[in-house]
Amino acid sequence: MKPAAETSAAGDHASGSIQQESSRRGRQEGFFLTSTRNGGAPDNHIVSDSIPSLSHSAFLSAMRPVVRLVARGCLTVVCYHRVIRRGDKRFQGYKPTINASQEAFSEQIEYLRANYDPISLSDLAAWIDGRRGLPPQPALVTFDDGYRDNAEVAWPIMRERGVPAVIFLATDYIGTGRPFIWDLAAYLFATTTLTSANVPLVGLRSLATDAHRDAATATWVDAMKRLPGAKRSEAVASLAKALDIDVPGQEIFEHLYMDWDDVRRLAREGVEFGGHTCSHPILTGISEPQGSWEIEESIRRVTEATGFKTLGFAYPNGSSRDYSDTHEKAVLKSGVPLAFSLEPGPMRLHDVSKRRTGIRRIYVGAHESMPRFVAKLSGVARLAHALRG
Structure with missing residues (x-):
């Protein structure tokens, strides 16, 4: 009989071989596709591509029962930074922050509305506190940083379709012209x-x-x-x-970012806002007291500007190495009940209730095809994350 340590090592090697084989077969069959990393958790960009033999519409139809099965009992949170109009000749900033064109975003929101149950941040906070239930397939749409196109392009599309929006603000860049x-x-x-x-x-x-x-x-x-x-x-x-x-x-940069008048107007129209630090540091790259201040001060500024209680916070960059237990505690100390990462979702509601300050989100990459978008929402990125260990 092998010693315990040797047996464990052999088991780990076998498990790794299975994972490698699964990943290899997945790549051969077109299920896993790595796209450009954009500042969040890297495994959130390992996504499912469409099965080549299926048409666009056939793939969406085939996925519908899968979506119903996977989404039930899970929270699906989608993350964007920017949505732009085609043909805008002004300087558009750092290209990887652009997640979708106006047309692609409209199609994505239509799909989300038809196949999920869009909720607000207030709905989620009420559920966490035991004051309200959630619909069968809850989905939340979020934006990070505070780009002006969130107000001018994305929000009108969502408002017209009755889909709530949450924007997490890096407050040093709101109304200052200071560029990221x-x-x-x-x-x-x-x-x-x-x-x-x-x-x-x-x-x-x-x-x-x-x-x-x-x-x-x-x-x-x-x-x-x-x-x-x-x-x-x-x-x-x-x-x-x-x-x-x-x-x-x-x-050069003023047109890129919202100002506080934009924030107040959107808040009156029903958009919810959360903190995203003041200066957008990676929290584990600065001292713990400084990180706690960044969290608490951004939340204070958002609350003061909107006149509403702030219910959410999003960690800059968002991978598990970018924030710690100390930062999760700072969020709760600020009176904010929910915080979001960029570790790939969706996330089971049972796990959300246990880890309300580490809620997973699905990052939407640039030039996302609809089959890829659908597969991401169905959790393929998280499956790939698990397979890669």
């Missing part, structure tokens, strides 16, 4: 006249084409996010110097 660092970096990479550069944090990069510039921007942003907050301003200055371009004024 990834939008500023995107502008610097887009406007430099250089065709290559030794880029701080990431090394020599080609800038000869738009595709090269987009790739260099994404690589730099990913590296920058892991810097301590105090080092980020230095990183931007070094980037501007390396790209031989001056840092632009705030007027």
Whole structure:
């Protein structure tokens, strides 16, 4: 008989082999498809693609009973950052934050309304507190950061269809014209006249084409996010110097973000708002007291601006390594009953009730096909996450 440790190791190896084989077969059969990472939990971007032999409409019809089965007893929370109109010639910021066109978003919201039971953040908070039940297939639509297109493009589509919206605000960027660092970096990479550069944090990069510039921007942003907050301003200055371009004024970016008048107007129309920190740091990259302050102060500002109790908070970046128990406690200390990650959902209601400050969300990537969107909502990203260990 093998020693216990050896038996365990053999079992782990066998389990790993099964997972690898499942993933290999899934990739061969077109079930798993990795798309561009966009700042959240990376496994949230492993999604199900359509079965190649089925048409678009046939796939949606085939998935309907699966959706009913999977969604019942689960909470499906969808996360967006931005929804844009085609043809807008103004600077559009960092491209990976754009989740959908106006047309694609309309189709996604129509699907959600037809196949799920859209709820509000207030509905979810009332259920958590035992004051109200939930419909059979509850779904919540959320937005992070506070981009103006949430107000001008996304909300009118949702309002017309009676679908509630929640927007989590990074409050330092509301009404100030101050750009998110990834939008500023995107502008610097887009406007430099250089065709290559030794880029701080990431090394020599080609800038000869738009595709090269987009790739260099994404690589730099990913590296920058892991810097301590105090080092980020230095990183931007070094980037501007390396790209031989001056840092632009705030007027370049003002159209990208909501102001507090937008927030108050939307709150009167029924949009709910939550905190998303003040300066959008990765919370585990700063001190615990500073992280707690970021959480509590953003919640205070949102509550003061809207005049309504703040019921939710979303962790910046959102993977399990980006926040800790300390930050979950800070949310509750602020009187906020719910907090959201970007670990892939959906999430069983039983688990939501046990972990109300770690609610999973499904991130919608750019250029999402409807079959892929449907499969994501059905939990394939989370299945892939489990298979990859």
